[in-house]
Amino acid sequence: MSLSVIKNIEREVGNDSIKEPSNDYVVDGLVPKVVLYPRDINELSIMMRNINRAGLKVIPMVNKSKLFLGNVPKGYDVAIDLSRVHRIIEPDPEEMVGIYGISVPFMEVQRELSRVDRRLPIDPPLSSRSSIGGIFSCNLFGPLAYVFMSTRDITLRVRAVMPDGTVVRWGTGMIKDVAGYNIKRLYIGSCGSLGIIYEVMTRLAAMPEVIAVARLDRELDLLVTRRLKPFGVVVINGTMYLRFEGVKDEVEYRLSKLTEVSRAEVFYGAEADDHWYRLTSMDQLFENYDLIMKVILPQYKLGDALSLVKADYVVKMPMIGEAYLGLRGALSPDIINAIRNRVSELGGYLIIVKAPLEMKRSIDIWGLQQNLDIMAKLKAVFDPNNVMSYGRFVGGI
Amino acid sequence: MVLSREIINKLISIVGEDNIITDDVELMVYEADGSLVYTAKPDVVVFPRSTEEVAKIVKVAWENRIPIVGRGSGTSLSGGALPIEGGIVISLARMNRILELDIENETATVEAGVINLWVSDALAKLNYQYPIDLGYYFPADPGSQRVSTIGGNISHNAGGVKCFKYGVTVNNVRGLKVVLPNGEIRFFGGKVIESPGYDVIGIISGSEGTMAIVTEAVLRIVSNYESVKTILAAFNSIEDAGLAVSRIISSGIRPVALEFMDRIAVNAIEAGPWGGGLPTDAEAILLIDVEGSEPGAVAEANRIVDILKSSGAYMVKLAKDRAEANRWWSARKQAFGAMGFVGPNYITGDGTIPRKKLPEALYRIREIGNKYGFRIANVFHAGDGNLHPLILYDERRPGEREKALQAEDEILRMCVEIGGTITGEHGVGYHKRHLISLLYTDYELDVMKRIKSVFDPLGIMNPGKIFPR
Numbered sequence: 001m002s003l004s005v006i007k008n009i010e011r012e013v014g015n016d017s018i019k020e021p022s023n024d025y026v027v028d029g030l031v032p033k034v035v036l037y038p039r040d041i042n043e044l045s046i047m048m049r050n051i052n053r054a055g056l057k058v059i060p061m062v063n064k065s066k067l068f069l070g071n072v073p074k075g076y077d078v079a080i081d082l083s084r085v086h087r088i089i090e091p092d093p094e095e096m097v098g099i100y101g102i103s104v105p106f107m108e109v110q111r112e113l114s115r116v117d118r119r120l121p122i123d124p125p126l127s128s129r130s131s132i133g134g135i136f137s138c139n140l141f142g143p144l145a146y147v148f149m150s151t152r153d154i155t156l157r158v159r160a161v162m163p164d165g166t167v168v169r170w171g172t173g174m175i176k177d178v179a180g181y182n183i184k185r186l187y188i189g190s191c192g193s194l195g196i197i198y199e200v201m202t203r204l205a206a207m208p209e210v211i212a213v214a215r216l217d218r219e220l221d222l223l224v225t226r227r228l229k230p231f232g233v234v235v236i237n238g239t240m241y242l243r244f245e246g247v248k249d250e251v252e253y254r255l256s257k258l259t260e261v262s263r264a265e266v267f268y269g270a271e272a273d274d275h276w277y278r279l280t281s282m283d284q285l286f287e288n289y290d291l292i293m294k295v296i297l298p299q300y301k302l303g304d305a306l307s308l309v310k311a312d313y314v315v316k317m318p319m320i321g322e323a324y325l326g327l328r329g330a331l332s333p334d335i336i337n338a339i340r341n342r343v344s345e346l347g348g349y350l351i352i353v354k355a356p357l358e359m360k361r362s363i364d365i366w367g368l369q370q371n372l373d374i375m376a377k378l379k380a381v382f383d384p385n386n387v388m389s390y391g392r393f394v395g396g397i
Numbered sequence: 398m399v400l401s402r403e404i405i406n407k408l409i410s411i412v413g414e415d416n417i418i419t420d421d422v423e424l425m426v427y428e429a430d431g432s433l434v435y436t437a438k439p440d441v442v443v444f445p446r447s448t449e450e451v452a453k454i455v456k457v458a459w460e461n462r463i464p465i466v467g468r469g470s471g472t473s474l475s476g477g478a479l480p481i482e483g484g485i486v487i488s489l490a491r492m493n494r495i496l497e498l499d500i501e502n503e504t505a506t507v508e509a510g511v512i513n514l515w516v517s518d519a520l521a522k523l524n525y526q527y528p529i530d531l532g533y534y535f536p537a538d539p540g541s542q543r544v545s546t547i548g549g550n551i552s553h554n555a556g557g558v559k560c561f562k563y564g565v566t567v568n569n570v571r572g573l574k575v576v577l578p579n580g581e582i583r584f585f586g587g588k589v590i591e592s593p594g595y596d597v598i599g600i601i602s603g604s605e606g607t608m609a610i611v612t613e614a615v616l617r618i619v620s621n622y623e624s625v626k627t628i629l630a631a632f633n634s635i636e637d638a639g640l641a642v643s644r645i646i647s648s649g650i651r652p653v654a655l656e657f658m659d660r661i662a663v664n665a666i667e668a669g670p671w672g673g674g675l676p677t678d679a680e681a682i683l684l685i686d687v688e689g690s691e692p693g694a695v696a697e698a699n700r701i702v703d704i705l706k707s708s709g710a711y712m713v714k715l716a717k718d719r720a721e722a723n724r725w726w727s728a729r730k731q732a733f734g735a736m737g738f739v740g741p742n743y744i745t746g747d748g749t750i751p752r753k754k755l756p757e758a759l760y761r762i763r764e765i766g767n768k769y770g771f772r773i774a775n776v777f778h779a780g781d782g783n784l785h786p787l788i789l790y791d792e793r794r795p796g797e798r799e800k801a802l803q804a805e806d807e808i809l810r811m812c813v814e815i816g817g818t819i820t821g822e823h824g825v826g827y828h829k830r831h832l833i834s835l836l837y838t839d840y841e842l843d844v845m846k847r848i849k850s851v852f853d854p855l856g857i858m859n860p861g862k863i864f865p866r
Contacts, residue, residue, distance in 0.1 A: 175749070177749055182599050185599030189596060246689065296590065297589060322590065
């Protein structure tokens with residue numbers, strides 16, 4: 001890596017904005033040569049402009065809670081630590097929208113929103129330790145997406161720094177806005193491969209009058225579950241949790257219907273909400289398992305896919321057709337491919353979320369086979385020098 | 398441009414003699430769309446019956462650099478379906494089969510030429526077979542749903558009255574089969590909530606036919622609730638109606654639909670055959686749906702009634718049954734068409750504003766109307782801030798159409814000025830392409846153009862749309 005690039009950056013940014021790399025910044029065994037720690041968007045823009053000119057390879061991060069997600073990088077010169085770059089939380093409770101900086105922890109956003117009786121209606125994995133940036137750049141969401149839609153769907157506007165350092169805005173922040181191409185949707189879920197999101201604006205939901213979470217010691221059939229009209233459903237190692245929301249009469253009605261089909265223990269209010277976010281954050285899964293797979297299927301085929309894998313820990317979200325599976329130890333590429341082929345026949349996808357390094361080196365974690373040419377061309381529009389998270393996204397782009 | 402006999406013969410060999418129009422008089426039908434402001438005649442219109450036929454047609458266009466414009470029912474209100482540079486109009490109207498209703502996986506797979514409402518109608522028939530279930534429907538419901546096609550809805554990322562709760566079209570598309578400009582057939586997504594990689598479905602949706610021709614879609618369908626309650630409220634002031642909207646949304650209730658109409662719009666509807674008994678003396682009315690279990694929906698409706706009354710509504714009515722509710726909704730959905738009863742011509746504006754700016758926006762629209770001497774009716778998807786000013790004019794008067802377009806232009810500029818956008822659901826199309834630079838910098842527009850080039854490097858897909866020349 002050319003020292004002149006760092007010198008150029010040093011000249012334009014604060015003294016503490018360049019750091020020596022530590023173990024925290026290691027990605028798949030690779031250590032960056034330098035850590036950049038921008039104070040604000042201006043510094044971030046300056047850094048990206050210089051990095052892009054030199055063609056250095058960059059991985060952006062905030063809380064570093066999801067560095068395991070992605071293919072093994074094809075290059076890693078610079079870690080960009082975004083943890084202090086933009087920490088705003090600006091709810092507009094009347095318009096039912098909110099603006100958040102990339103470096104704010106998700107749970108801090110929820111706490112601030114609750115003060116104005118609002119919330120971000122998503123319940124993504126690792127919510128307990130993720131920043132807004134991590135959740136939105138990876139389009140992470142949980143069971144509530146059945147009612148409130150995905151993280152990508154609730155995003156109204158994205159502000160980002162392009163790989164060449166240009167500051168851009170995609171979307172106007174209106175719920176309905178079809179002026180120009182919907183580029184914000186490309187950014188959400190691009191896992192840091194198109195540029196650096198530094199701010200998102202989303203739809204909000206109001207805090208409901210009543211929240212109830214029912215725990216069942218058995219799993220109900222999908223069609224029976226749907227008739228109960230829950231807002232979200234998660235099944236953890238066979239224990240089923242259904243979340244109901246709304247006015248008191250509505251929730252009481254739904255719970256009365258539930259008692260017709262099963263016994264249940266019911267939690268209410270803040271206790272229920274806390275419990276729900278602990279469940280859907282899946283911390284236990286991410287802390288204790290070396291291999292974590294995510295399957296995405298048409299809802300009714302989810303059971304078939306789960307029967308293909310003997311997992312040690314299963315978090316199933318039947319209403320949205322997704323599950324996270326924890327295994328101790330690695331699987332061979334042949335076995336992964338065989339499972340993947342079967343999942344694909346069922347109309348779904350299998351993503352390796354976390355895996356031992358040796359295993360990651362021998363597989364494509366995303367498993368996407370189709371339309372990779374278009375994906376590569378789209379990346380090239382934003383990042384022609386392949387500086388952003390090089391090699392980590394689908395097809396090794 | 399004029400197509401050679403050889404090209405026409407190639408197209409005939411693909412779709413057959415009965416599925417092509419080349420006659421000048423017949424082509425006139427395709428020289429306009431729902432906007433009825435500008436015209437542009439195609440050289441030929443073809444009616445393929447399969448994705449494979451579309452692919453072959455597109456290949457011919459690609460090899461000969463002929464412009465292609467995809468067209469559904471031609472209801473675009475932004476000039477989106479106008480063949481500005483001539484060429485081939487590919488009508489998807491005969492690709493109108495519902496291919497699969499998959500209740501287990503909550504999807505409907507349809508061809509692009511299927512009329513939006515047909516999807517819900519087909520699902521309703523299924524409900525009849527299985528009365529034990531609550532039944533399903535397709536929630537993206539633009540006002541044009543009786544006539545507009547799914548392909549057109551996707552191309553324009555259409556909205557509808559239920560967007561506030563269920564999102565716009567793109568939020569209800571799970572998979573897309575498209576034909577790229579080089580004739581390749583591609584499929585994106587599936588019957589799944591997400592798929593790895595960039596959101597290509599999201600970028601094609603709303604791209605107004607400038608990237609690819611959508612031929613099939615996998616749609617999300619949602620189940621009905623046990624009960625829907627419809628509330629009608631009348632106000633003596635627009636400000637009070639706006640305040641009521643804010644209060645309802647702030648209360649935590651998630652209405653399925655929340656619609657606003659002003660006095661001119663209501664009077665136009667009630668003057669025609671689609672009158673639904675809406676109060677013609679009100680300055681503004683709100684029409685609201687909530688859904689849930691019977692006790693839940695009643696409780697929510699009662700709370701809304703209380704909010705409406707405390708916000709100054711002089712009349713609040715809960716529909717006594719679905720028949721009455723359907724009359725009100727049917728009247729609302731005919732609002733655009735009803736303008737024909739109060740003026741010979743009208744332009745349908747389409748801007749989105751922050752909801753709390755509604756009184757200011759309506760005041761300024763009235764001022765713009767006064768300045769140009771036009772009556773302007775207002776229909777507003779209040780839940781999501783999408784405003785439809787309907788500018789009434791008479792094209793027989795010289796210069797009046799141009800003046801009406803200027804008035805629309807001013808209204809849209811005002812929407813941007815108060816924090817909104819130039820189009821909520823009708824698209825930029827041809828009419829508004831000069832306004833897009835109010836929202837995006839040259840750099841940002843250049844990124845968009847390069848994305849178009851990923852799909853359409855020759856620039857043959859719906860040329861002359863979205864981007865300023």
